[in-house]
Each structure stands twice: as C-alpha cells, then as structure tokens.
Amino acid sequence: xxxxxxxxxxxxxxxxxxxxxxxxxxxxxxxxxxxxxxxxxxxxxxxxxxxxxxxxxxxxxxxxxxxxxxxxxxxxxxxxxxxxxxxxxxxxxx
Numbered sequence: 001x002x003x004x005x006x007x008x009x010x011x012x013x014x015x016x017x018x019x020x021x022x023x024x025x026x027x028x029x030x031x032x033x034x035x036x037x038x039x040x041x042x043x044x045x046x047x048x049x050x051x052x053x054x055x056x057x058x059x060x061x062x063x064x065x066x067x068x069x070x071x072x073x074x075x076x077x078x079x080x081x082x083x084x085x086x087x088x089x090x091x092x093x094x
Contacts, residue, residue, distance in 0.1 A: 001025055001026070001046045001047065002025075002026045002027075002028070002043065002044070002045050002046055002047075003020060003025050003026065003027045003028070003045060003046065003047045003048070003049060004027075004028050004029075004030060004036065004039055004040070004045040004047070004048045004049070005017055005020070005027055005028070005029045005030070005049045006029075006030045006035075006036045006048065006049065006050045006051060006054065006062075007029070007031070007049075007050075007051040007054070008031050008032065008051065008054055008055035009051070010031065013029045013031065014029075016049070017029050028043070028045075031055075032054075032055060032056075032057065033054070033057040033062055036048075036050075036062065036066075037065075040066075048066065050062065050063055050066070
C-alpha cells in the first residue's frame, strides 16, 4: 500500500516513515503543502497521513482541499489515471 505522509516535522516524519516502511508499506514524505499537491499529481495514494499543525499551512484548510480534490477528481493522481477507489485521509495533531 502506498502512503503519503504530510508533516513539517522532519524528525517525526522520518520516524513514522521508517516505522511504516519496516511494516512493508511504501511511504513518501511531503514537508509542505506544495510537496503534498505535487505528490498527488504524480501518484495515487491509498492513505494520506496529514499533520493538522502543518507549518505555515493550516492543516484543516489543506484537508478540505484534499477532500474537494478527491471528490472532484475521483481520487485521480493525474489526468487519465482515474479509478473509482477513494483515498483514505487520516489526520493527526502533533
């Protein structure tokens, strides 16, 4: 399963990423909103783990963008790569 981990705390992101990878998951880390959106254009993810205290970005606003994007684009990672599966978004507050 591919996971996008969105957290601006490098130490926490590294710890979570290594922990998930040790369990067999494929994890990509995004440290800011631009990286999150770029990753979502590049690839489909089954799960997005989002820090609500996401640096300069309000995590709740980014969460709403992701929900809108998911509904509008039917969880497409890129044009022409649509599928009917939805992406799960899990958020945390650190």
